[in-house]
Amino acid sequence: RERMSDAGDLSGAEESQEEVMTPAELIAKLEEAWLNEKFSPELLENKSELVECVMEQITHMEENLQRVRKGDVKASVHRMEIDRIRFVLSSYLRSRLQKIERFFPHVLEKEKSRADGDPSFLSPEEFAFAKEYLANTEVYLKNVALKHMPPNLQSIDMLKAVPEPCLDSFVFLRVKESQENILVEPETDEQREYVVDLDEGSQHLMRYRTIAPLVASGAVQLI
Amino acid sequence: MSLLTLRRNFFNVHVITTTKIYRENCLNEAKTEGKSELIPSIKFRHSCLLRNQRCIAAYLYDRLLRIRALRWEYGSVLPTTIRFHMCAEEMEWFNQYKKSLATYMRSIGGEEGLDITQDMKPPKSLYIEVRCLKDHGEFEIDDGTVILLKKNSQHFLPRWKCEQLIRQGVLEHVIS
Numbered sequence: 001r002e003r004m005s006d007a008g009d010l011s012g013a014e015e016s017q018e019e020v021m022t023p024a025e026l027i028a029k030l031e032e033a034w035l036n037e038k039f040s041p042e043l044l045e046n047k048s049e050l051v052e053c054v055m056e057q058i059t060h061m062e063e064n065l066q067r068v069r070k071g072d073v074k075a076s077v078h079r080m081e082i083d084r085i086r087f088v089l090s091s092y093l094r095s096r097l098q099k100i101e102r103f104f105p106h107v108l109e110k111e112k113s114r115a116d117g118d119p120s121f122l123s124p125e126e127f128a129f130a131k132e133y134l135a136n137t138e139v140y141l142k143n144v145a146l147k148h149m150p151p152n153l154q155s156i157d158m159l160k161a162v163p164e165p166c167l168d169s170f171v172f173l174r175v176k177e178s179q180e181n182i183l184v185e186p187e188t189d190e191q192r193e194y195v196v197d198l199d200e201g202s203q204h205l206m207r208y209r210t211i212a213p214l215v216a217s218g219a220v221q222l223i
Numbered sequence: 224m225s226l227l228t229l230r231r232n233f234f235n236v237h238v239i240t241t242t243k244i245y246r247e248n249c250l251n252e253a254k255t256e257g258k259s260e261l262i263p264s265i266k267f268r269h270s271c272l273l274r275n276q277r278c279i280a281a282y283l284y285d286r287l288l289r290i291r292a293l294r295w296e297y298g299s300v301l302p303t304t305i306r307f308h309m310c311a312e313e314m315e316w317f318n319q320y321k322k323s324l325a326t327y328m329r330s331i332g333g334e335e336g337l338d339i340t341q342d343m344k345p346p347k348s349l350y351i352e353v354r355c356l357k358d359h360g361e362f363e364i365d366d367g368t369v370i371l372l373k374k375n376s377q378h379f380l381p382r383w384k385c386e387q388l389i390r391q392g393v394l395e396h397v398i399s
Contacts, residue, residue, distance in 0.1 A: 055332025083346040125330040150245035
């Protein structure tokens with residue numbers, strides 16, 4: 001579990017098993033999650049703890065801002081910083097919500113069929129939102145059209161009707177931890193599969209499907 | 224993105240045609256006992272029915288996506304001109320969507336939540352010059368001062384307070 005600490009207060013922080021992050025590290029992590037979510041074609045792992053920590057940080061900064069004398073230049077700079085962080089957080093959550101709405105039957109199916117130990121893709125609140133979205137849409141379609149149709153056509157299989165995310169779309173990435181022997185599947189029948197090494201710091205344009213597990217583990221960063 | 228009135232007429236014709244085709248299929252099925260030459264036409268009619276169902280669903284779903292976009296663009300209250308184009312079920316969908324979204328936003332971070340329909344653009348400056356396009360009455364900003372938003376008046380206001388009003392068309396960002 002990660003915990004926040006004030007910059008400059010590190011000497012007072014207790015030595016514990018918990019990993020302590022500086023505000024700068026927290027925001028860096030938020031930006032990484034934001035970019036990954038923005039550029040990934042599918043919904044990524046849910047990061048509720050990160051969101052909570054960032055919200056705490058914003059509240060903390062706004063409280064500090066109240067104490068600063070009005071008209072002080074520092075106030076403007078702090079205000080801008082708070083706005084920037086809030087923008088990144090909002091944009092991150094919006095990306096997630098858009099993907100949940102776009103792929104709602106698949107997102108729900110994935111969450112329902114995951115094993116207990118596996119990481120969750122949806123926070124409990126996102127799960128509730130997705131279920132409500134599905135129910136709402138089904139009720140609408142039924143009441144406007146489906147109930148007027150012949151008996152054998154009164155339902156629609158949402159999993160078939162709504163397209164799945166395209167995992168073969170190409171993404172730009174930067175390598176954070178070197179990887180060796182990444183298998184690249186062929187795209188057409190004429191091609192053959194081949195193997196690449198990804199060096200730390202290098203940048204590539206690849207099919208998302210090939211590097212999806214590396215995004216999840218943090219070995220690569222989508223850009 | 225404009226939303227046209229739900230085209231009930233076109234819609235009803237579609238449903239009626241679908242029902243007619245279905246009845247024909249049923250009649251044919253009754254005759255098929257032992258006769259296989261009617262099966263292709265039954266299959267053909269069934270494909271037509273499925274296609275009709277898909278078209279109708281696609282049309283309605285596209286309307287829902289536009290209505291969803293309205294919540295993000297206009298906020299919780301829709302202008303009457305737009306509401307006029309929506310049927311009762313669509314208003315119901317919109318209200319439910321609004322509620323779901325509000326519940327979700329309130330739950331963010333565990334305290335008071337976060338309104339993610341704000342902060343749509345990265346902040347460039349703290350204060351912006353805005354011109355008032357319509358009379359909007361009094362407007363209070365963070366330090367307590369009250370501004371009177373009268374048509375054509377110009378103000379230098381904090382950006383985050385103006386975002387919603389700019390989207391609603393009450394204020395206009397003046398870029399000199």
